[in-house]
Amino acid sequence: MRATTSKPKGFSLIELMVVLVIIGLLASMVIPNMSRMAGRAKEAAVKQNMHMLQTAVEDFAVLSTGRYPDNGTDVADDGRTVQQLCPGSVYPENPYTHTASSVVWDADPNAATPGEMGLNPATPTNYIIKGTGSTGTLATQLTTGS
Secondary structure (H helix, E strand, O other): OOOOOOOOOOOOHHHHHHHHHHHHHHHHHHHHHHHHHHHHHHHHHHHHHHHHHHHHHHHHHHHOOOOOOOOOOOOOOOOOOHHHHOHHHOOOEOOOOOOEOOEEEOOOOOOOOOOOEEEEEEOOOOEEEEEEEOOEEOOOOEEOOO
16 A cells, blocks of 8 residues: 655745745836936936927027027017927927926026026027036937037
């Protein structure tokens, strides 16, 4: 007669704990990288918005015989403002607030307002476009003719 031994079914508590510890370690490495990537993606979107604003300012100059706008209410020779020259006649969407970006004139963008853009200076002969990200003013600046 053969002795029958019962084989336990399923996983032991130790095996489950080891699996949970491994999953926890992997998650602790992945989650911070994911949040950093999301921040970098938002800053890239702000840079894209700055480029769209630059295109609208350059369009304004083309329509105004080379004159750049002094402020947000300045109109080109055809009667349109820089905002109206942006796609959809609105400033691009702020990736942090998901509303239209705010643009300040003759001032640097507020570092406490991520996604904000500023033209400083904004004169009929030149401009510098600056933007803010989650950590403050972005290093990228767009200037006249670049």
